[in-house]
Amino acid sequence: MNNYTDKFLRELLSTTKTIAMVGVSVNEMRPSYFVARYLNLKGYRIVPINPGQAGKTLFGQMIYPSISEIPEEVGPIDMVDIFRRAEHVDQIVDEAITALSARGLRYIWMQIGVINEDAEATAVAAGLDVVMNRCPKIEHQRLFGELRKAGFNTGIISSRL
Amino acid sequence: MTDTPYGFDTLQIHAGARPDPATGARQTPIYQTTAYVFRDADHAAALFNLQEVGYIYSRLTNPTVAVLQERVATLEGGVGAVACSSGHAAQLMALFPLMAPGDNVIVSTRLYGGSITQFSHTIKRFGWSATFVDFDDLDAIAAAADENTKAVFCESISNPGGYLTDIPSVAAVAEGLGIPLIVDNTLATPYLCQPIAQGATLVVHSTTKYLTGNGTVMGGIVVDSGNFDWSASDKFPSLSKPEPAYHGMTFHETFGALAFTFHGIAIGLRDLGMTLNPQAAHYTLMGIETLSLRMERHVENAMKVATWLENDPRVDFVTYAGLPSSPYSDRAKSLYPKGAGALFTFAVKGGYTACVKLVDTVEIFSHVANLGDTRSLIIHAASTTHRQLTTEQQEAAGASANVVRLSIGTETADDLISDLDQALAAAVK
Ligand SMILES: Cc1ncc(COP(=O)(O)O)c(C=O)c1O
Numbered sequence: 147m148n149n150y151t152d153k154f155l156r157e158l159l160s161t162t163k164t165i166a167m168v169g170v171s172v173n174e175m176r177p178s179y180f181v182a183r184y185l186n187l188k189g190y191r192i193v194p195i196n197p198g199q200a201g202k203t204l205f206g207q208m209i210y211p212s213i214s215e216i217p218e219e220v221g222p223i224d225m226v227d228i229f230r231r232a233e234h235v236d237q238i239v240d241e242a243i244t245a246l247s248a249r250g251l252r253y254i255w256m257q258i259g260v261i262n263e264d265a266e267a268t269a270v271a272a273g274l275d276v277v278m279n280r281c282p283k284i285e286h287q288r289l290f291g292e293l294r295k296a297g298f299n300t301g302i303i304s305s306r307l
Numbered sequence: 308m309t310d311t312p313y314g315f316d317t318l319q320i321h322a323g324a325r326p327d328p329a330t331g332a333r334q335t336p337i338y339q340t341t342a343y344v345f346r347d348a349d350h351a352a353a354l355f356n357l358q359e360v361g362y363i364y365s366r367l368t369n370p371t372v373a374v375l376q377e378r379v380a381t382l383e384g385g386v387g388a389v390a391c392s393s394g395h396a397a398q399l400m401a402l403f404p405l406m407a408p409g410d411n412v413i414v415s416t417r418l419y420g421g422s423i424t425q426f427s428h429t430i431k432r433f434g435w436s437a438t439f440v441d442f443d444d445l446d447a448i449a450a451a452a453d454e455n456t457k458a459v460f461c462e463s464i465s466n467p468g469g470y471l472t473d474i475p476s477v478a479a480v481a482e483g484l485g486i487p488l489i490v491d492n493t494l495a496t497p498y499l500c501q502p503i504a505q506g507a508t509l510v511v512h513s514t515t516k517y518l519t520g521n522g523t524v525m526g527g528i529v530v531d532s533g534n535f536d537w538s539a540s541d542k543f544p545s546l547s548k549p550e551p552a553y554h555g556m557t558f559h560e561t562f563g564a565l566a567f568t569f570h571g572i573a574i575g576l577r578d579l580g581m582t583l584n585p586q587a588a589h590y591t592l593m594g595i596e597t598l599s600l601r602m603e604r605h606v607e608n609a610m611k612v613a614t615w616l617e618n619d620p621r622v623d624f625v626t627y628a629g630l631p632s633s634p635y636s637d638r639a640k641s642l643y644p645k646g647a648g649a650l651f652t653f654a655v656k657g658g659y660t661a662c663v664k665l666v667d668t669v670e671i672f673s674h675v676a677n678l679g680d681t682r683s684l685i686i687h688a689a690s691t692t693h694r695q696l697t698t699e700q701q702e703a704a705g706a707s708a709n710v711v712r713l714s715i716g717t718e719t720a721d722d723l724i725s726d727l728d729q730a731l732a733a734a735v736k
């Protein structure tokens with residue numbers, strides 16, 4: 147498993163405001179819906195991308211068919227979170243770099259089970275930071291106190307409030 | 308999840324226990340409440356859907372119990388833990404997500420007598436069964452497996468003592484079979500052995516014993532390594548397929564490495580209800596703060612008492628695996644380098660009658676059915692803890708009629724030796 151420092155993940159999660167979620171489901175029982183709902187509840191703005199559901203809305207946000215079709219007025223996108231199988235990731239990363247580099251894109255995130263080292267290299271060459279095979283919901287819950295409520299090993303040792 | 312750079316002594320005090328967010332209380336408060344107020348209907352819905360983690364009802368989660376869970380998960384090097392009402396509850400909670408009617412588990416013959424009974428009789432009521440195998444025979448473990456075998460189970464240091472499992476080798480066999488190895492680490496504690504680092508998938512404890520350390524409260528815990536791929540085969544549908552008991556949620560896909568622990572809370576505790584209470588969690592947390600200090604003394608005393616007994620003419624043999632004479636001495640050095648625990652048996656010349664007399668004559672040792680107390684304890688296993696077993700089962704477990712079991716405490720070793728000396732004088736004429 148790739149090792150990302152807690153400091154890096156904390157900074158990523160605290161400075162990110164808007165996340166384009168590629169492959170997010172509108173089915174309440176799907177993991178991608180879970181992640182989107184959780185991050186939305188925590189104050190992140192979610193821009194859902196799903197060609198099959200384009201034109202509908204999720205948590206009041208319009209669903210777009212692709213990254214390239216996110217209208218200018220949606221504003222800056224800090225991160226692209228990918229819920230697609232690894233073989234689709236190259237194309238998504240290329241598209242993200244082309245469409246979003248000028249719109250503040252800083253991070254590419256691939257969900258648990260999604261590992262594509264070529265796409266990672268492409269993103270890094272374009273100046274982006276990459277997280278693979280992790281879940282932003284779980285990392286957020288771990289680093290900001292929620293997993294502590296249910297007995298998970300958060301790795302956080304501190305005597306400060 | 309994170310490679311924590313801290314030492315064991317730091318983690319046993321701090322892991323899980325940041326200052327209380329509500330009050331700043333430095334010691335973990337006992338949250339004596341059954342239920343928790345929701346912010347609003349949306350919050351309640353998110354909690355029930357497990358989209359947000361929080362407190363609903365203390366059968367599922369409780370802030371005091373959560374500190375204990377994170378503490379033990381951290382010390383064992385796992386991703387999460389579910390505490391429960393006893394060690395026996397923990398064993399059922401570990402098997403429950405894995406097993407369906409018709410399934411079986413391969414179990415070591417060298418176990419606590421109560422566990423042998425649980426596995427050989429009680430689990431049959433769930434349609435499960437167990438195949439008992441000598442775990443020194445690795446081929447026999449593999450040979451005992453069939454397509455319905457869902458786990459391998461053993462104790463690290465086994466009760467009534469004298470035996471140490473070669474966890475890395477057993478873990479390799481389990482891995483070859485595509486099933487998890489569950490290790491009961493009660494007698495070793497994570498201070499003497501970390502089964503996950505040696506290849507185990509799940510670790511269970513009776514926290515009643517050394518973790519609490521002073522014989523006050525019952526408890527158990529299941530720790531998940533987070534390392535097992537539940538979706539690699541169709542063997543574990545409750546984790547890898549939509550679970551009808553949680554409106555069709557697929558735990559592994561949704562929670563990744565945290566799936567087993569979420570399942571333990573959302574289904575195990577919710578429906579089996581074998582929950583640990585916050586008072587008990589508090590006592591166990593107090594105990595764990597001094598775990599390494601106590602275990603060092605337990606082991607040091609056990610070595611002194613075992614060595615003295617071995618050299619006494621009234622004693623036939625001593626089974627302590629820490630002794631150079633033990634057949635497991637090499638295994639102790641390589642896999643249990645900090646010590647072979649503090650539980651062992653010894654055979655008294657004069658057999659059953661002498662054993663009974665000895666147990667009745669000791670002054671400092673307490674005659675009780677427990678172990679892992681600061682107080683030294685003594686019991687005749689064949690007539691108590693291992694009583695329900697057949698003679699063959701007793702012998703395989705190391706609990707024959709001529710042996711007495713000692714749980715060595717943290718008193719002054721010379722006082723323990725004097726006590727055994729006077730009792731042996733009365734028992735062996
Ligand atoms: C090794 C071992 N495992 C499990 C148990 C059962 O634990 P509890 O008594 O907490 O249910 C015991 C109890 O003696 C034990 O010695």
